[in-house]
Amino acid sequence: MRQTLIVGNWKMNGLTADLAWSEAMIAALPDGPGVRAVALCPPFTLISSFAARLPGWISLGGQDCATAVSGAHTGDVSAPMLADLGCRYVIAGHSERRADHGEADAVVRSKAEAALKAGLTPILCVGETLEERESGAAEAVVTAQLEASLPECEPGSLVIAYEPVWAIGTGRTASAADAQAMHRALRSALPGGHGDVTAILYGGSVKPANAAELLAQDDIDGALVGGASLKAEDFAAIIAAGQ
Numbered sequence: 001m002r003q004t005l006i007v008g009n010w011k012m013n014g015l016t017a018d019l020a021w022s023e024a025m026i027a028a029l030p031d032g033p034g035v036r037a038v039a040l041c042p043p044f045t046l047i048s049s050f051a052a053r054l055p056g057w058i059s060l061g062g063q064d065c066a067t068a069v070s071g072a073h074t075g076d077v078s079a080p081m082l083a084d085l086g087c088r089y090v091i092a093g094h095s096e097r098r099a100d101h102g103e104a105d106a107v108v109r110s111k112a113e114a115a116l117k118a119g120l121t122p123i124l125c126v127g128e129t130l131e132e133r134e135s136g137a138a139e140a141v142v143t144a145q146l147e148a149s150l151p152e153c154e155p156g157s158l159v160i161a162y163e164p165v166w167a168i169g170t171g172r173t174a175s176a177a178d179a180q181a182m183h184r185a186l187r188s189a190l191p192g193g194h195g196d197v198t199a200i201l202y203g204g205s206v207k208p209a210n211a212a213e214l215l216a217q218d219d220i221d222g223a224l225v226g227g228a229s230l231k232a233e234d235f236a237a238i239i240a241a242g243q
């Protein structure tokens with residue numbers, strides 16, 4: 001059985017005043033997250049403060065890491081630095097990094113390898129653009145991205161996130177049936193031994209109103225949540241959805 005994992009991605013949002021999210025989450029889910037595992041990826045600047053403040057049932061993650069361990073890379077943050085702060089996860093290859101920073105599959109793969117070496121679990125993101133979906137190429141594009149960015153690793157040591165680019169931050173969500181079909185295709189594309197044990201999250205405008213239906217799909221093992229994770233009550237409702 002794969003455990004369901006719900007991950008919040010704050011992107012470039014959050015100031016110290018927003019650390020009170022932690023107490024709001026505890027108030028919204030006083031009995032904890034039920035059967036689901038939960039993680040929060042705040043901006044780098046808030047990781048330490050959240051580490052001192054979050055309840056034990058919320059793990060921390062970074063939103064990105066460098067391919068290098070240390071050295072002359074001004075502005076970058078390495079995987080060992082994230083591990084040192086208590087992170088368990090790091091997102092690799094989010095479509096906003098692929099688009100804004102030109103991160104190609106080979107770079108994403110190196111980042112995932114760096115994360116694994118530091119003892120972190122990479123959350124490896126893949127997803128197609130609207131043009132690719134409308135031209136019928138979505139499955140081929142996404143499975144090719146997966147194959148080119150997947151590091152060699154033990155089964156179960158990473159998480160995949162399917163995030164259709166056209167659904168991120170747009171309010172448009174893939175239908176549960178379309179998302180399930182893509183998750184099934186991704187699971188089949190994973191190398192031997194990985195398919196049954198790798199959690200595949202869905203991301204793209206997940207909110208309290210659509211979470212239960214998405215999370216009920218056989219091959220959807222959780223959610224990567226952007227905008228709705230900023231509000232503790234909405235994130236809590238997604239964690240609780242359908243349980």
Ligand code: PEP
Binds near residue numbers: 167168170205
């Ligand atoms: C994301 O940040 O990965 C994401 C899916 O964002 P949103 O939920 O806002 O679409």
